[in-house]
Amino acid sequence: MAPRILLADDDETVRLICENAFRLEGLELLHAGSVDQVKAQIEVLVPDVLIMNSRLPGGSGGGLCRELRLDRRCSRLPIILLVPQQDPDDRIRALSQGADDCLVLPIVPAELGLRAKNLLRRSNPALLDQMLRVGDLTIDRERRRVHRQTRELRLGPTEYRLLEFLMQYPGKVFSRAELRSSLWGADASVDERAIDLHVGRLRKVISLGKSDNLIRTVRGAGYALTDC
Known part of the structure; x- marks a missing residue:
């Protein structure tokens, strides 16, 4: 599952030229054209990196950056702000508003993709690793093979994507809506109860026939993969 980069810019040309460059870096590019669209996207699922034009319809990228830093879910979200060339003071202002990087x-596009990957390496290197490990669970992403201890596990495609996603964020609780978006996209019409079905199937396989709490149910909140 490729890291998700949300690009907030109302220029369609910018999005188009970035898509291919990001794909070559193994990154998935999502798009928002206004402040309201950024907020709506984050409400569904927080991206792995947010790239924003400092001037967006509905407000400023810098102002939104400052607002997001007050949100517990986004306090550590890597953010890159894009500032106009004619105003060098915008660079200093962007960093003071909470941006991690500024261009x-x-x-x-190629440089922007590389900067996004560099931020990912610092904030969540598991997103870029070919081997994921949580406890005695291991995923070889290149070969799409899953092991627990020394035993290989056979997972369906949806259960594999679900486990891969959870292993990138061990210990973090995800709601059913967030997991649905991670598997099928923000616009998916899949019933959230389908998540319970796939979590149940995944639990059955990775438990090796034993009762354990590797995937934890958090009442009223969702699911998390335990990191111990």
């Missing part, structure tokens, strides 16, 4: 427009 002057016009952007070089």
